Amino acid sequence: MTDWVTACKLDDIEQEGAIRFDHNSRTYAIYRGPDDSVWCTAGLCTHEAIHLADGLVMDFEVECPKHSGAFDYRTGEALRLPACENLRTYPTEIVNGEVRVALG
Structure with missing residues (x-):
């Protein structure tokens, strides 16, 4: 069974x-793409557990603020070293201006 959780308002991002x-007790990162799409990944870099929401977001990539590893937040794919393990991703939806994430 999918547990949809309201994470924030779209306007918060x-x-x-x-x-x-x-x-x-888990940390996630919610991203808003250049086309207003919304995505969710695990919130910590797979290289050294740094919060990705503090990183640089451009196009559909997030760069870790510590060592500049990068991920495609749509797929979780690690794009640049030192990140070499992909991020877990979670389905998202927008309902009445709120961002909901499927956890579980």
């Missing part, structure tokens, strides 16, 4: 930006 979302 700048276009080509990210915010941190914590739920049940």
Whole structure:
């Protein structure tokens, strides 16, 4: 069974930006793409557990603020070293201006 959780309002995220979302002792990152699409990944870099929501978001990539590893936040694919392990991704939807994430 999918558990949809309201993470934030769409307006809380700048276009080509990210915010941190914590739920049940886990950290996630919610991204808003250049086309206003919304995506969710695990919130910590797979290289050294740094919060990705603090990183640079451009196009459909997020860059880790510590060592500049990069990920495609749509797929979780690690794009640049030192990140070499992909991020987990989660389905998202926008309902009445709120961003919901499928967790579980």
